[in-house]
Amino acid sequence: xxxxxxxxxxxxxxxxxxxxxxxxxxxxxxxxxxxxxxxxxxxxxxxxxxxxxxxxxxxxxxxxxxxxxxxxxxxxxxxxxxxxxxxxxxxxxxxxxxxxxxxxxxxxxxxxxxxxxxxxxxxxxxxxxxxxxxxxxxxxxxxxxxxxxxxxxxxxxxxxxxxxxxxxxxxxxxxxxxxxxxxxxxxxxxxxxxxxxxxxxxxxxxxxxxxxxxxxxxxxxxxxxxxxxxxxxxxxxxxxxxxxxxxxxxxxxxxxxxxxxxxxxxxxxxxxxxxxxxxxxxxxxxxxxxxxxxxxxxxxxxxxxxxxxxxxxxxxxxxxxxxxxxxxxxxxxxxxxxxxxxxxxxxxxxxxxxxxxxxxxxxxxxxxxxxxxxxxxxxxxxxxxxxxxxxxxxxxxxxxxxxxxxxxxxxxxxxxxxxxx
Numbered sequence: 001x002x003x004x005x006x007x008x009x010x011x012x013x014x015x016x017x018x019x020x021x022x023x024x025x026x027x028x029x030x031x032x033x034x035x036x037x038x039x040x041x042x043x044x045x046x047x048x049x050x051x052x053x054x055x056x057x058x059x060x061x062x063x064x065x066x067x068x069x070x071x072x073x074x075x076x077x078x079x080x081x082x083x084x085x086x087x088x089x090x091x092x093x094x095x096x097x098x099x100x101x102x103x104x105x106x107x108x109x110x111x112x113x114x115x116x117x118x119x120x121x122x123x124x125x126x127x128x129x130x131x132x133x134x135x136x137x138x139x140x141x142x143x144x145x146x147x148x149x150x151x152x153x154x155x156x157x158x159x160x161x162x163x164x165x166x167x168x169x170x171x172x173x174x175x176x177x178x179x180x181x182x183x184x185x186x187x188x189x190x191x192x193x194x195x196x197x198x199x200x201x202x203x204x205x206x207x208x209x210x211x212x213x214x215x216x217x218x219x220x221x222x223x224x225x226x227x228x229x230x231x232x233x234x235x236x237x238x239x240x241x242x243x244x245x246x247x248x249x250x251x252x253x254x255x256x257x258x259x260x261x262x263x264x265x266x267x268x269x270x271x272x273x274x275x276x277x278x279x280x281x282x283x284x285x286x287x288x289x290x291x292x293x294x295x296x297x298x299x300x301x302x303x304x305x306x307x308x309x310x311x312x313x314x315x316x317x318x319x320x321x322x323x324x325x326x327x328x329x330x331x332x333x334x335x336x337x338x339x340x341x342x343x344x345x346x347x348x349x350x351x352x353x354x355x356x357x358x359x360x361x362x363x364x365x366x367x368x369x370x371x372x373x374x375x376x377x378x379x380x381x382x383x384x385x386x387x388x389x390x391x392x393x394x395x396x397x398x399x400x401x402x403x404x405x406x407x408x409x410x411x412x413x414x415x416x417x418x419x420x421x
Contacts, residue, residue: 005044005394008229011222012396018221019400026214026407032347033409034077034171034192038402039355039367040340041327045270046228047397048327050277050339051367052207052405054193054413055175057093058353059111060103060143061373062343066351067111073345075115078169081192085168088112089156089189092123093174096140096150103142105173112171122151123174124181157183175199177283177313196416197409199282199313204322205235206415210408218404227264229401232257232325235281239319241309247299250278250321254295257323275326275363282320283312289365291326328362333374337362340376340398347406349399352376 012019037056038049059067078085090109095101105121112119125132136155139147159165170184170191176198184195212230219226234257239246254276261274278298279289290309292298301309312318329339331354338356342349354374355367 005042005047005228005397008047008222008224008397009394011224012400015222019218022217022221023400023403023407026410027347027403030410031080032406033344033413034081034346036344036347036402036406036409037352038342038344038405040342040398040401041329042331042340042394042398043328044330045268046327047394047401048229048231048325049211049401049405050231050324050327051204052211052409053175054197054409055173056343057101057104057173058341058373059105059107059343060100061341061353061375062107062351063375063377065377066343067107070111070345070350071115073348073350074111075117077346078112078115078117081190082169086116086118087165087167087169088117088119089167089170090119090121091153091170091172091174091184092121092150094123094125096123096125096138099141099143102140102148102150103144103146106142106146106148108171108173109148120151120156121148122153122156124153153183172198175313177316194413194417196420197413201282201416201419202412203235203281203320204279204324205233205281207405207408207412208233208322208324210411211405214404214408218400225268228268229397231327232260232264234323235320236323237281237320239321241306241318241321244299247301250323251295251298254278254292254298254323257325258295261325272328277322277324277326277365278309279322279324280309280312280318280320281322283316283318289367291363291365326363330362332356336372338374342398342402344402344406347403349402 033054035056037053037058039051041048041050090105092105093101109119109121132152132154137149137151139149142148156165160167167189170189172191172193176195177200179200180195184191215226215230234253236250236253239250241247257276258274265274273293275291275293277289277291290305310318329337331338333354333356336356337360338354341355342352344350353376355371356374357371
């Protein structure tokens with residue numbers, strides 16, 4: 001273990017009561033994100049949140065014991081948002097051909113049903129409108145061979161308006177990259193997570209603004225440089241990645257960021273070479289990401305890389321970029337490099353997984369085609385060998401980082417909702 005991480009663990013142990021009070025002061029009775037997934041990279045010399053998703057799509061990768069624990073947490077979260085409610089509608093992505101995504105929504109439906117609710121899954125199916133003309137729902141096979149029934153939202157809406165369907169709460173498992181459908185804007189049924197927090201308006205840089213502020217507070221409590229558990233970053237808007245002048249603008253911002261990172265490496269005597277992830281400032285699924293070790297690389301990137309950076313999910317053209325300090329990962333399972341992803345319901349950890357990739361290195365983006373997932377098993381002997389056991393001490397840090405990310409996401413949502421009023 002690098003001295004920095006050892007120091008961090010020692011300081012957290014000494015100040016654990018103050019840290020607990022600090023986190024709870026922000027969590028308290030506040031309405032935290034219904035659920036979230038938090039990607040964490042641990043370089044040994046630092047550990048940091050590198051992405052936070054408030055429409056998580058990997059419940060199929062959570063350990064069975066974590067899923068069992070999540071039933072009570074989900075019950076409490078739903079009752080808080082819809083007191084006395086019984087009927088839940090999950091609005092899913094249109095990935096009806098992605099059988100692993102289907103397994104995710106099947107597991108999510110199962111968790112909510114076991115928590116004591118009636119649950120249906122619907123999707124807009126805008127990409128397959130003919131389906132809605134013929135059928136009200138379809139039964140599909142997931143990657144594990146299980147069946148899941150997906151309803152056409154148009155038919156569900158008609159049944160609801162006719163009084164033949166009743167829903168007390170809508171749970172979004174769709175990140176609304178393409179915008180908010182008019183029908184949801186006018187919904188009388190409460191919707192969580194907030195439709196204002198979809199990738200149509202959410203920015204990663206805003207999330208990391210809030211995360212940075214919180215980490216500075218945390219750093220003061222334990223008397224440690226907050227850089228040791230956060231990422232330096234910069235963002236640049238109004239960019240056409242195919243225009244050389246705009247790439248020069250990105251390169252100038254990258255130069256500024258590299259200088260800050262190098263100063264921190266010198267301060268903490270880290271011999272490694274800094275690097276930066278260039279990624280879309282909104283969106284998910286690991287799309288629109290590239291790694292650089294020098295600012296000039298942005299100016300001279302190939303057409304192939306520009307094409308990758310130019311388009312995000314659903315073919316949406318990217319015009320705003322996040323430049324994020326790269327954090328290497330020291331983790332490996334067998335011969336595969338991996339990183340940690342933690343799942344939470346209202347900021348309470350239910351488990352997670354290790355995202356690994358056999359063809360990637362410690363400095364690479366692992367959220368890409370060919371990745372694999374290994375379930376994270378709670379470190380208790382009663383659970384047996386259900387997955388990869390984790391280091392309890394280090395996970396104390398990860399839990400704090402994940403909870404802080406959840407608080408930052410809560411602040412984001414409040415801000416996004418205020419902007420629409």
